[in-house]
Amino acid sequence: MIKPAEYGGFGQLKKEPLGGLKECAYPSLCPPAVTTNTIIIAVCGPNDFMGNASPEKDGWFFSDFFLFHHLLKGTASKQIWMTCVKPEALVKKYKEYVHGNPKSIRKVVLDATMVAETQDIDVHQGNDLLERFLATVASVSKEVRGTQQPILVLIFGHGRMNTFAITIGGSGEHSGCPVLTIEKFKDAILRHNPDPNIALLTTSCFGGGWVQSPYLNTTAMSGVNHRQELLSWPMTESLSRCCGSRFASGIAWALIKQEIKGIRQATDEGEELRQSPTFASLVATIHQTLKEEIDPRESYNISFSAKDDLWGTDYRVRTGLPLASFQQRYNTLQDVPEGQHGSGSKSATVRFAESVNISTPAAEYRLKRMALEYLRSKPGPDEAAKNHFVHHNCRHLLNGKTLPAQELEYLSAALIYRLKTIIARATEYKDRLGLDYPDCHECDVWEYASRISKDPETEARNSEIAYMIRDRELFDEPSNEESHDFGKGCSYLAIVLTESKWSTSQIEVALNGLIKFEEQQNRHTFTAKHFKFWQDRDVRGMLGTIAHTTKRRLRSRSPTKHLRKSLEGAFGISKGVEGA
Numbered sequence: 001m002i003k004p005a006e007y008g009g010f011g012q013l014k015k016e017p018l019g020g021l022k023e024c025a026y027p028s029l030c031p032p033a034v035t036t037n038t039i040i041i042a043v044c045g046p047n048d049f050m051g052n053a054s055p056e057k058d059g060w061f062f063s064d065f066f067l068f069h070h071l072l073k074g075t076a077s078k079q080i081w082m083t084c085v086k087p088e089a090l091v092k093k094y095k096e097y098v099h100g101n102p103k104s105i106r107k108v109v110l111d112a113t114m115v116a117e118t119q120d121i122d123v124h125q126g127n128d129l130l131e132r133f134l135a136t137v138a139s140v141s142k143e144v145r146g147t148q149q150p151i152l153v154l155i156f157g158h159g160r161m162n163t164f165a166i167t168i169g170g171s172g173e174h175s176g177c178p179v180l181t182i183e184k185f186k187d188a189i190l191r192h193n194p195d196p197n198i199a200l201l202t203t204s205c206f207g208g209g210w211v212q213s214p215y216l217n218t219t220a221m222s223g224v225n226h227r228q229e230l231l232s233w234p235m236t237e238s239l240s241r242c243c244g245s246r247f248a249s250g251i252a253w254a255l256i257k258q259e260i261k262g263i264r265q266a267t268d269e270g271e272e273l274r275q276s277p278t279f280a281s282l283v284a285t286i287h288q289t290l291k292e293e294i295d296p297r298e299s300y301n302i303s304f305s306a307k308d309d310l311w312g313t314d315y316r317v318r319t320g321l322p323l324a325s326f327q328q329r330y331n332t333l334q335d336v337p338e339g340q341h342g343s344g345s346k347s348a349t350v351r352f353a354e355s356v357n358i359s360t361p362a363a364e365y366r367l368k369r370m371a372l373e374y375l376r377s378k379p380g381p382d383e384a385a386k387n388h389f390v391h392h393n394c395r396h397l398l399n400g401k402t403l404p405a406q407e408l409e410y411l412s413a414a415l416i417y418r419l420k421t422i423i424a425r426a427t428e429y430k431d432r433l434g435l436d437y438p439d440c441h442e443c444d445v446w447e448y449a450s451r452i453s454k455d456p457e458t459e460a461r462n463s464e465i466a467y468m469i470r471d472r473e474l475f476d477e478p479s480n481e482e483s484h485d486f487g488k489g490c491s492y493l494a495i496v497l498t499e500s501k502w503s504t505s506q507i508e509v510a511l512n513g514l515i516k517f518e519e520q521q522n523r524h525t526f527t528a529k530h531f532k533f534w535q536d537r538d539v540r541g542m543l544g545t546i547a548h549t550t551k552r553r554l555r556s557r558s559p560t561k562h563l564r565k566s567l568e569g570a571f572g573i574s575k576g577v578e579g580a
Contacts, residue, residue: 001025007287014214026312032276045157063244066109075324084126087118099244107333129169130178142192150320164209173480208303223247279318377441386484417482426489445491466494
């Protein structure tokens with residue numbers, strides 16, 4: 001018997017711990033129920049603004065998208081694949097997309113020889129992609145009303161920390177792009193059908209929020225829980241690109257394992273398959289594959305749910321994943337040896353061919369100094385989804401590569417946001433609360449999360465506190481030019497409070513004190529420290545040089561978003577809150 005809760009399972013009793021699934025166990029095998037009428041809807045969210053679709057940036061989402069497109073092609077009764085970037089344009093600009101471990105043999109999932117296979121992919125304008133996706137989901141749900149015909153929805157895109165919303169399409173930077181919320185998805189699937197048989201697979205950060213949502217009764221599969229960023233395969237010094245997500249590889253390999261088990265069983269029983277793996281068995285296999293074959297060092301807080309908690313049914317019926325020759329399809333993909341790019345080996349230099357050199361060496365030096373300070377602040381792994389752009393460009397800069405002036409402008413804004421608005425601010429919050437703990441830049445929040453995953457009581461306390469912090473919105477969201485949100489501040493403050501001796505009620509008083517303090521301050525004034533930072537000659541010189549090379553005016557900082565609030569003054573609580 002298998003306990004799904006041990007492998008990231010979450011039940012449909014949303015108000016209960018682990019959704020009421022804690023002690024539930026299910027068989028690993030069940031009578032087969034082969035499904036051939038699945039409808040597949042898949043969407044790839046990233047656009048190609050400023051080369052965003054490059055394999056060096058968010059192209060790893062496209063690697064996942066094209067991997068599943070190849071594995072599932074022709075296996076369902078109907079398939080709709082959607083994106084806002086033409087596959088042929090991706091190949092022309094970036095040569096190829098590969099998937100897998102860079103320290104082993106990877107697979108080419110898109111190159112010039114495979115463009116013909118992508119003719120069934122619908123390409124929409126970036127600003128229309130989300131609405132077209134929602135309209136498609138609503139239409140298909142209506143089409144199968146009154147039946148239990150399975151619908152498999154695959155969503156590849158960046159997730160947002162506080163709302164779990166997923167960025168879909170758009171024409172500019174991540175922060176200003178349309179987002180798919182849980183509420184919008186729920187409305188689409190239930191608009192014409194009160195009880196659709198939906199399975200959802202997402203590779204977004206914080207995707208566990210969809211699994212645990214009280215608004216959805218679906219079979220859901222996510223590569224992370226509601227608090228973590230998804231990990232791609234790591235970049236290496238010789239291979240400065242990310243080759244899809246580890247979670248996607250884990251699913252693909254687990255499906256191949258299940259298929260091999262079925263073939264062996266059918267052979268043993270005289271070509272008659274009498275038992276099929278259950279959804280609980282698939283969940284356990286995915287988890288074991290990630291731990292044993294992907295990276296044993298990672299904790300892999302993956303998340304799953306089963307519609308109506310039917311974990312003991314055939315995984316193909318539960319997930320909508322059709323019966324397909326996954327191993328054969330996977331093996332038809334071209335191999336790329338360890339450490340090689342393959343046919344697209346020159347793609348990285350193309351992007352730098354027309355770059356504009358910074359005219360003042362001192363300005364470049366200042367940005368390098370900031371990049372080094374950031375990378376020393378334990379910002380998380382390079383392969384974390386929200387880190388790709390910033391970490392990749394920081395390392396390029398420090399390795400002496402020339403970056404286009406516009407990318408330097410965005411990098412400087414992102415570094416200022418992460419170092420000053422998040423990391424420094426989190427430390428100041430800690431200091432104002434009078435707590436004795438190392439500063440934010442000294443703490444590895446990823447290592448802490450991995451460590452407490454083995455301590456359910458501490459993990460539950462930390463999770464509750466993190467929710468309290470996010471609900472109070474103590475950390476500003478990034479603007480368009482500041483790249484993705486950065487969760488280290490929230491995670492750090494949750495760790496500080498978790499390790500304190502304060503009770504939940506004392507923590508609520510402390511956090512409410514922070515809110516009260518924020519409301520009392522003039523949002524249109526800087527702290528002396530922040531004001532000095534912006535007046536710093538190095539910083540102003542660096543930004544001025546970037547503005548000159550790009551022939552663009554320096555953006556003013558919006559009072560409501562960029563004038564970061566003062567941390568000097570009373571919180572409305574005393575440092576002696578421990579005795580409250």
